[in-house]
Amino acid sequence: QKEVEQDPGPLSVPEGAIVSLNCTYSNSAFQYFMWYRQYSRKGPELLMYTYSSGNKEDGRFTAQVDKSSKYISLFIRDSQPSDSATYLCAMGNAGNMLTFGGGTRLMVKP
Amino acid sequence: NAGVTQTPKFQVLKTGQSMTLQCAQDMNHNSMYWYRQDPGMGLRLIYYSASEGTTDKGEVPNGYNVSRLNKREFSLRLESAAPSQTSVYFCASSDEGRQPQHFGDGTRLSIL
Numbered sequence: 001q002k003e004v005e006q007d008p009g010p011l012s013v014p015e016g017a018i019v020s021l022n023c024t025y026s027n028s029a030f031q032y033f034m035w036y037r038q039y040s041r042k043g044p045e046l047l048m049y050t051y052s053s054g055n056k057e058d059g060r061f062t063a064q065v066d067k068s069s070k071y072i073s074l075f076i077r078d079s080q081p082s083d084s085a086t087y088l089c090a091m092g093n094a095g096n097m098l099t100f101g102g103g104t105r106l107m108v109k110p
Numbered sequence: 111n112a113g114v115t116q117t118p119k120f121q122v123l124k125t126g127q128s129m130t131l132q133c134a135q136d137m138n139h140n141s142m143y144w145y146r147q148d149p150g151m152g153l154r155l156i157y158y159s160a161s162e163g164t165t166d167k168g169e170v171p172n173g174y175n176v177s178r179l180n181k182r183e184f185s186l187r188l189e190s191a192a193p194s195q196t197s198v199y200f201c202a203s204s205d206e207g208r209q210p211q212h213f214g215d216g217t218r219l220s221i222l
Contacts, residue, residue: 008150036213041218043200043215046212049210051208092208096204096207096208096209096211097155097158098211100152102151
């Protein structure tokens, strides 16, 4: 079993939909959590970064962490075709090392 | 602001050839990383350098060597390329202490 599990998709939604992307993890030592967006033929780009359980909002994006359930989510409101990308969750413990999920491919159709 | 710059962007090699992938960052970060990304496998850490002058193995180091040339530059070398090393290679950098990593746009490497 992988330390971080993420449904690979693809997830296809109509423009304007609310998107929910999720990761589960098994290592209770993970302390901080990130979401990256990766466009085709580009490197991962940091979207959201949080230390604590609860919600963190940034524009149309909300990151949610539930440490008791070992579950994190990224919500995208009013999704746009430009949101079409692969979304990677990542998490780390005390040091600088990150463990990545395999990524979920999202397609937002006009 | 360039961030993390990787060269080359694309490369095709024959089995047994050697090659060095270059990475440079202009964010004054102490830590640098090399990953490979394969379909269905996600990002896997090859080597990292926590600070100038130090390097350590990651999850998949076999067949690779690295050099932290200075604070800005971290290179990855394939001494004798194998088809199993066909992948997209990403370099990243970060500050110390639970800081996010910032990635370059990758080198797409095919080994025939």
